[in-house]
Amino acid sequence: MKLLRDCWVALLELFNAVTLAPSFDHPDSQHILDAGYETSDGHGGPVFTPPSHPQDRDKVLTCDYSPMGRHWRPCSTPHSRACWLAGPGGQEFNILTDYETKAPTGITRKYTLTADEMNINADGVPMPYGKVFNKQYPGPWIQACWGDTLEITVKNNLSFNGTTIHWHGLRQLESLEMDGVNGVTQCPIAPGESYTYRFRAIQYGTSWYHSHYSLQYGDGMVGPLTIHGPHSSNYDEPKDPILMTDWNHRSGFQDFYIELEGRAPPMDSILLNGQGSYAGGGHQGYKYRTHFKRGRKYLLRLINTSVATTFVFAIDNHKITVMSSDFVPIHPYVTDHVVVGIGQRYHVVVEANPKNPDGTPNHSEAFWMRTIPSTGCHNFQEGGVPNGRQGIVYYKQGSTAYPLTAPGNYSLACRDEPFEKLRPVLAEGWVVPKPGPLDEPYDDLFHAGIDPPVPGEGRPLPSDMFVRWAIGPKALFVNFSDPTILNLENTEWDPDYVVIPKNTPEGNWIYMIIFGNTTSIPSNARQTIPAAHPIHLHGHDFALLQQSTEPFHPPNFNPKLDNPPRRDVVLLPANGFVAIAFKADNPGSWLIHCHIAWHASSGLAMQILESQEALRKQMTRARLEPVEKGCATWDKWFSDPKNLWDPNVTFFQEDSGI
Numbered sequence: 001m002k003l004l005r006d007c008w009v010a011l012l013e014l015f016n017a018v019t020l021a022p023s024f025d026h027p028d029s030q031h032i033l034d035a036g037y038e039t040s041d042g043h044g045g046p047v048f049t050p051p052s053h054p055q056d057r058d059k060v061l062t063c064d065y066s067p068m069g070r071h072w073r074p075c076s077t078p079h080s081r082a083c084w085l086a087g088p089g090g091q092e093f094n095i096l097t098d099y100e101t102k103a104p105t106g107i108t109r110k111y112t113l114t115a116d117e118m119n120i121n122a123d124g125v126p127m128p129y130g131k132v133f134n135k136q137y138p139g140p141w142i143q144a145c146w147g148d149t150l151e152i153t154v155k156n157n158l159s160f161n162g163t164t165i166h167w168h169g170l171r172q173l174e175s176l177e178m179d180g181v182n183g184v185t186q187c188p189i190a191p192g193e194s195y196t197y198r199f200r201a202i203q204y205g206t207s208w209y210h211s212h213y214s215l216q217y218g219d220g221m222v223g224p225l226t227i228h229g230p231h232s233s234n235y236d237e238p239k240d241p242i243l244m245t246d247w248n249h250r251s252g253f254q255d256f257y258i259e260l261e262g263r264a265p266p267m268d269s270i271l272l273n274g275q276g277s278y279a280g281g282g283h284q285g286y287k288y289r290t291h292f293k294r295g296r297k298y299l300l301r302l303i304n305t306s307v308a309t310t311f312v313f314a315i316d317n318h319k320i321t322v323m324s325s326d327f328v329p330i331h332p333y334v335t336d337h338v339v340v341g342i343g344q345r346y347h348v349v350v351e352a353n354p355k356n357p358d359g360t361p362n363h364s365e366a367f368w369m370r371t372i373p374s375t376g377c378h379n380f381q382e383g384g385v386p387n388g389r390q391g392i393v394y395y396k397q398g399s400t401a402y403p404l405t406a407p408g409n410y411s412l413a414c415r416d417e418p419f420e421k422l423r424p425v426l427a428e429g430w431v432v433p434k435p436g437p438l439d440e441p442y443d444d445l446f447h448a449g450i451d452p453p454v455p456g457e458g459r460p461l462p463s464d465m466f467v468r469w470a471i472g473p474k475a476l477f478v479n480f481s482d483p484t485i486l487n488l489e490n491t492e493w494d495p496d497y498v499v500i501p502k503n504t505p506e507g508n509w510i511y512m513i514i515f516g517n518t519t520s521i522p523s524n525a526r527q528t529i530p531a532a533h534p535i536h537l538h539g540h541d542f543a544l545l546q547q548s549t550e551p552f553h554p555p556n557f558n559p560k561l562d563n564p565p566r567r568d569v570v571l572l573p574a575n576g577f578v579a580i581a582f583k584a585d586n587p588g589s590w591l592i593h594c595h596i597a598w599h600a601s602s603g604l605a606m607q608i609l610e611s612q613e614a615l616r617k618q619m620t621r622a623r624l625e626p627v628e629k630g631c632a633t634w635d636k637w638f639s640d641p642k643n644l645w646d647p648n649v650t651f652f653q654e655d656s657g658i
Contacts, residue, residue, distance in 0.1 A: 162188025204229025
């Protein structure tokens with residue numbers, strides 16, 4: 001293994017030239033959440049600043065591996081970001097470590113998030129129904145180091161909403177109750193109450209946390225999350241996470257009725273890290289700004305936290321080296337743009353060496369950073385698509401001038417990054433067994449489309465005639481007061497929960513084909529709609545066996561089984577299909593859903609109940625006690641009509657709940 005790692009490091013050094021220069025000011029730095037710490041036990045292990053530290057040096061986090069002992073040391077350098085910790089006898093935690101089974105031993109970091117209401121003026125137009133964490137938008141940056149345990153207490157100060165918080169992409173290995181999905185893993189946290197999430201960070205990279213209660217995250221309840229660890233490409237300096245999102249001047253709860261009527265609710269503007277400019281307003285017309293110094297290589301962490309928009313990210317005249325997709329390190333590749341779907345994340349390196357199309361140096365002092373809505377994957381009104389020039393990279397300190405640069409010649413089509421370029425670095429153990437034949441009753445095939453209303457079976461009232469997106473046998477609609485996790489003795493499930501049992505033997509593989517259109521598989525009355533869907537799976541990184549823009553037809557099924565791309569969000573192409581697989585090694589009821597918030601709230605989701613019997617044994621009385629307590633406080637709050645927005649309303653929940 002050490003020889004393989006050394007070869008990998010040598011390849012990285014050939015791929016990436018390195019220069020060293022001092023840092024400078026950081027106008028684009030994130031708000032950072034201060035952590036409490038459990039003190040280490042004094043075994044003398046390494047304590048160091050991670051190379052991907054925050055730009056604000058006063059807010060730098062310290063990695064503390066004291067419990068590992070004094071024979072371990074940090075090994076990441078500008079010449080080799082692939083190494084993280086080196087220990088006795090040639091042991092290492094590095095880019096080739098199987099992070100699904102191994103992680104260093106860190107410390108416990110304690111954070112507090114308070115959900116609150118706030119008028120958000122992100123782009124010059126006030127949004128009075130904002131819901132935020134710690135009175136800021138986006139929420140504070142939560143950080144940990146690879147192998148740490150996170151303990152995050154969430155307090156709910158919202159007036160009329162419960163809440164739960166999902167730690168997007170984190171695997172929650174053997175910690176289902178910490179996944180943060182109301183109606184599945186817990187009841188909502190009632191106003192005035194709190195809930196503590198505790199889980200171990202066995203992966204590394206960047207993601208985000210967000211509310212999983214109905215449409216809350218589109219109203220502002222999002223924030224970045226980074227687990228510091230190794231990288232597959234070298235860099236000199238880190239930049240704080242860049243959150244790109246569409247934005248609405250109304251609450252998602254106000255506009256959801258449009259979705260129920262079968263139309264797409266419109267979005268208004270684009271924000272980078274909570275900052276934008278709607279029709280020239282907002283922050284005196286300012287854009288998101290950052291500074292580069294020529295010759296340096298910068299780590300950028302890209303996160304799409306949108307409600308309904310896939311973005312094409314680019315910096316004029318700059319090349320981008322992509323080195324991870326979601327939480328999975330990949331072999332680096334160079335491009336001039338990155339397509340970032342909703343919920344997806346990319347770690348990239350940008351070399352501050354701008355060039356003209358003919359390859360000659362470009363000596364401009366400012367360059368546009370673009371987040372352009374991809375064609376066919378946004379809900380901006382026709383004629384009202386915001387300009388993609390949402391950020392500026394400056395090379396001259398103190399400059400406020402707008403750039404005069406032009407975009408590159410790249411496609412704006414709605415798609416994912418190229419399948420063949422997403423080659424995971426860690427290939428060992430990722431040869432997926434060939435799936436069996438696709439025979440009736442086609443239990444592993446799922447159609448993403450719209451179910452027409454059925455008289456007498458409407459939601460929230462039986463008389464309602466709304467259309468609903470669905471992916472399982474019917475549209476999902478959970479009961480906030482009765483989560484799946486408290487019903488693991490069930491042998492049958494309420495159809496509204498859309499529970500798909502998968503009692504696959506441990507270590508075997510679960511396969512799923514999700515399609516938007518098909519030419520040969522019989523379906524129910526579900527309507528095929530030519531729309532792309534970013535599909536997110538909780539509890540696992542899945543292997544992406546195939547991604548096709550063609551309608552599904554069994555003879556066209558040609559899966560890649562040897563080290564296929566892996567991630568936790570994949571774009572289901574409009575009219576096409578995706579085939580995914582994951583190993584049955586994490587018992588749980590794992591949500592899989594479209595990450596277009598309107599579609600998830602409509603019902604385009606289902607639960608994969610993995611290894612129910614093993615899960616039932618894991619969920620001891622001690623582990624379920626906080627869940628039950630949370631449900632009791634929720635039921636008490638909900639039973640008092642004075643707590644509701646309208647005490648006389650005939651229903652409380654009109655969406656799926658997630």
